[in-house]
Amino acid sequence: MAAEAARFAARIRKELSLPVELADERLSSWEAKQVLAEAGKKKRPGDALDHVAAAVILRDYLARAKSKG
Numbered sequence: 001m002a003a004e005a006a007r008f009a010a011r012i013r014k015e016l017s018l019p020v021e022l023a024d025e026r027l028s029s030w031e032a033k034q035v036l037a038e039a040g041k042k043k044r045p046g047d048a049l050d051h052v053a054a055a056v057i058l059r060d061y062l063a064r065a066k067s068k069g
Contacts, residue, residue: 007016018034023057023061025053025057028053028057029049029053031053031056032048032049032052032053032056033049034057035052035056036048036049
């Protein structure tokens with residue numbers, strides 16, 4: 001999947017002239033489970049885990065962007 005994502009990112013950069021930053025999201029689901037457990041959410045309804053994982057990825061991206069500039 002990583003190679004496919006890299007090819008897609010390259011197409012976006014080339015065809016739309018947009019900046020694309022790839023993120024390593026391998027541990028985002030694990031971290032999301034930890035966040036939900038700490039919040040006392042034993043049952044994770046529906047897409048809650050995916051939503052928290054996306055928030056983890058966004059938080060990490062924003063932290064990297066802030067440290068760059």
